[in-house]
Amino acid sequence: MEAAGTLSGTGVMVRTRHAGRAVWAVVVICAIAFPWIADFYGFSFYISVATRALAYGIAAVGLNLVLGYGGMGSLGHAAFLGLGAYASAILSTEISNAGAPDWLASVPVIWLAALAVTLIFALLVGALSLRTRGAYFIMITLAFAQMIYFVFISFTRYGGEDGLRAPGHLSLLGLDLGDEKTLYLVALVCAIGAELAVQRLLDSGYGEALIATRESEPRVTALGYSTYRIKLFAFVAGAMLAGLGGAILTELTQFVSPSVMSWQNSGNLMVMVILGGVGRPVAGLIGAIVYILLQELLSTWTEYWSVPLGIFLLVLILFSRTGLSGLLSWRRAS
Amino acid sequence: MLLVEQCLNAIQFGLVLFLISAGLTLVFGIMDVINLTHGTLYMIGAFVAATVARTTNSFLLAIAAAVAAIAVLAAVLEAGIIRRIFGRDHMSQVLATFAVVLVMNDAARMIWGPEQLLVKTPQLLSGAVTLFPGFGYSAYRLMIIAVGVAAALLLYVLIEHSRYGQLVRASASNPEMARMMGTNVDRLFAVVFVIGGMLAALAGALLAPIFAVQIGMGDDVLIMAFVTIVIGGLGSVRGAFIGSLIVAAFDTFGRAALPPLLRGVLPPNVASLVGPMLSSISIYVVMAGVLLWKPQGLFPVRA
Numbered sequence: 001m002e003a004a005g006t007l008s009g010t011g012v013m014v015r016t017r018h019a020g021r022a023v024w025a026v027v028v029i030c031a032i033a034f035p036w037i038a039d040f041y042g043f044s045f046y047i048s049v050a051t052r053a054l055a056y057g058i059a060a061v062g063l064n065l066v067l068g069y070g071g072m073g074s075l076g077h078a079a080f081l082g083l084g085a086y087a088s089a090i091l092s093t094e095i096s097n098a099g100a101p102d103w104l105a106s107v108p109v110i111w112l113a114a115l116a117v118t119l120i121f122a123l124l125v126g127a128l129s130l131r132t133r134g135a136y137f138i139m140i141t142l143a144f145a146q147m148i149y150f151v152f153i154s155f156t157r158y159g160g161e162d163g164l165r166a167p168g169h170l171s172l173l174g175l176d177l178g179d180e181k182t183l184y185l186v187a188l189v190c191a192i193g194a195e196l197a198v199q200r201l202l203d204s205g206y207g208e209a210l211i212a213t214r215e216s217e218p219r220v221t222a223l224g225y226s227t228y229r230i231k232l233f234a235f236v237a238g239a240m241l242a243g244l245g246g247a248i249l250t251e252l253t254q255f256v257s258p259s260v261m262s263w264q265n266s267g268n269l270m271v272m273v274i275l276g277g278v279g280r281p282v283a284g285l286i287g288a289i290v291y292i293l294l295q296e297l298l299s300t301w302t303e304y305w306s307v308p309l310g311i312f313l314l315v316l317i318l319f320s321r322t323g324l325s326g327l328l329s330w331r332r333a334s
Numbered sequence: 335m336l337l338v339e340q341c342l343n344a345i346q347f348g349l350v351l352f353l354i355s356a357g358l359t360l361v362f363g364i365m366d367v368i369n370l371t372h373g374t375l376y377m378i379g380a381f382v383a384a385t386v387a388r389t390t391n392s393f394l395l396a397i398a399a400a401v402a403a404i405a406v407l408a409a410v411l412e413a414g415i416i417r418r419i420f421g422r423d424h425m426s427q428v429l430a431t432f433a434v435v436l437v438m439n440d441a442a443r444m445i446w447g448p449e450q451l452l453v454k455t456p457q458l459l460s461g462a463v464t465l466f467p468g469f470g471y472s473a474y475r476l477m478i479i480a481v482g483v484a485a486a487l488l489l490y491v492l493i494e495h496s497r498y499g500q501l502v503r504a505s506a507s508n509p510e511m512a513r514m515m516g517t518n519v520d521r522l523f524a525v526v527f528v529i530g531g532m533l534a535a536l537a538g539a540l541l542a543p544i545f546a547v548q549i550g551m552g553d554d555v556l557i558m559a560f561v562t563i564v565i566g567g568l569g570s571v572r573g574a575f576i577g578s579l580i581v582a583a584f585d586t587f588g589r590a591a592l593p594p595l596l597r598g599v600l601p602p603n604v605a606s607l608v609g610p611m612l613s614s615i616s617i618y619v620v621m622a623g624v625l626l627w628k629p630q631g632l633f634p635v636r637a
Binding site: 067073075128131132134135136138139140142143144146147150151153154155156157262263264267270271274278304305306307309310311313314317318 | 362366368370415418419424425426428429430432433434435436437439440441443444553554557560561563564568607610611614615618621622625626629630
């Protein structure tokens with residue numbers, strides 16, 4: 001995109017950038033107004049669906065950083081979503097059991113702690129998995145995610161297979177997160193923040209290094225960088241976004257079960273990123289919204305909604321002849 | 335006594351795991367295809383076996399039907415989908431086969447319903463065999479061990495000592511070169527894919543009387559098989575064999591021995607919390623250890 005900008009002259013670039021900003025401003029305003037629009041037209045049910053889409057969207061923004069920009073095919077991303085969800089549910093349960101002061105059960109404390117938990121696990125999993133690449137990496141991230149899944153299944157203290165109920169909504173500056181419009185707006189702020197943060201990161205020198213690593217590891221190594229560290233940073237950052245998404249999910253459903261971490265859910269996240277356009281800006285958010293909406297619509301139509309969904313995905317993948325790398329080069333060409 | 339029984343359990347589980355992972359590792363080795371549908375083939379094999387066993391009361395017929403049905407399904411899958419994703423990046427393969435899993439899991443739920451199917455062990459094998467005075471072991475599990483050993487031997491002879499096996503090995507270690515030398519790698523792969531599916535179906539059918547047959551049973555097995563072939567080295571049948579036994583041993587003894595061991599060391603409330611957790615993750619810890627030591631697995635196929 002940058003190369004195209006310099007070639008066609010800065011005037012065009014500035015104009016398209018202005019146009020782009022106007023479009024995004026409209027999108028954001030619509031997104032903010034969405035709950036009231038939904039209320040007005042009588043589909044308020046979709047407010048919580050939208051919040052779920054945003055929570056998954058944040059996780060998918062993280063996966064897009066790992067998969068799309070970092071070129072790391074992680075098939076265990078849902079584990080970090082689940083870790084964030086569990087960490088926030090477990091912490092608030094323990095806080096309410098211990099009778100600790102109320103301010104502890106607040107969004108800043110609990111969500112930051114959930115992020116810290118995700119950070120530690122992601123460092124461990126990433127440090128080990130990134131010793132390998134390609135197909136090994138895919139299978140190993142899958143295996144570690146399954147391991148974390150089994151840990152929570154055997155955690156009978158926190159519900160085991162049945163899952164864990166959160167003790168109540170967290171506090172945030174006097175807002176009532178039990179109100180679905182408020183929670184939606186909080187999730188929206190987080191989603192926009194996550195997308196902007198990732199864009200910022202990609203525009204930095206680090207972002208250049210990450211994309212260069214995806215394109216050719218030997219070259220980046222030759223320049224004196226440690227590609228291992230570059231990739232590990234992206235892996236951990238992407239995982240932490242998933243953790244944030246998980247914490248939002250807990251707040252939304254007031255419940256977390258191990259199935260959030262199942263490998264199908266990792267597959268779902270991956271599909272979201274692909275649908276949105278892997279390695280392109282806002283892919284995670286768009287993909288998550290489309291995928292969750294598809295799931296919702298198909299499930300009102302048939303109980304076996306995975307069948308049409310799977311066929312749709314299959315057609316999409318089989319008939320984009322050049323595959324996903326083709327999508328990437330198509331972006332570069334445009 | 336208990337130790338002998340656990341050893342036999344581990345061997346039985348390891349052999350079944352080998353039946354499943356042998357196909358998976360060859361499919362990856364020859365065509366560089368990550369195939370997530372393998373666990374689903376195993377599941378559908380088990381469902382077919384359960385249905386036939388319940389309607390005809392013949393266990394042999396059930397196994398034959400499962401293997402035959404999956405052979406057809408695998409051939410269709412190979413021709414319709416897998417063949418189209420050769421040479422694509424691993425991500426596309428993961429997504430395409432993930433989509434197939436979504437479809438097949440729900441299709442199976444449509445056909446067989448969400449409930450578990452229970453299968454009786456065949457009359458002939460329902461008792462215990464006295465292996466030595468005072469020690470009996472389930473006849474059915476012994477039969478599984480026998481079948482597993484037979485299948486492993488057959489595969490060994492086929493792969494190490496037949497012309498066809500030589501071609502398979504050559505294609506796994508260097509597909510381009512094998513193609514240059516005139517091997518029809520695509521057809522070879524189709525055959526290997528179908529045989530791999532049949533072995534998975536055999537495993538599913540054999541386990542049907544031991545485990546409940548239900549939707550989703552293939553998923554855990556698929557990931558265990560992945561752990562196995564990552565430990566053994568992708569593409570290596572010998573690696574899959576050793577890996578299966580290692581995974582089975584750690585899993586079986588982890589579940590049997592770890593909790594009592596921990597109870598001896600840790601306070602009871604901590605032990606009851608940590609015990610089941612550690613035993614359920616032991617195989618992943620082993621995998622992590624092997625990767626730290628040898629990132630390409632124990633028997634790397636490609637240099």
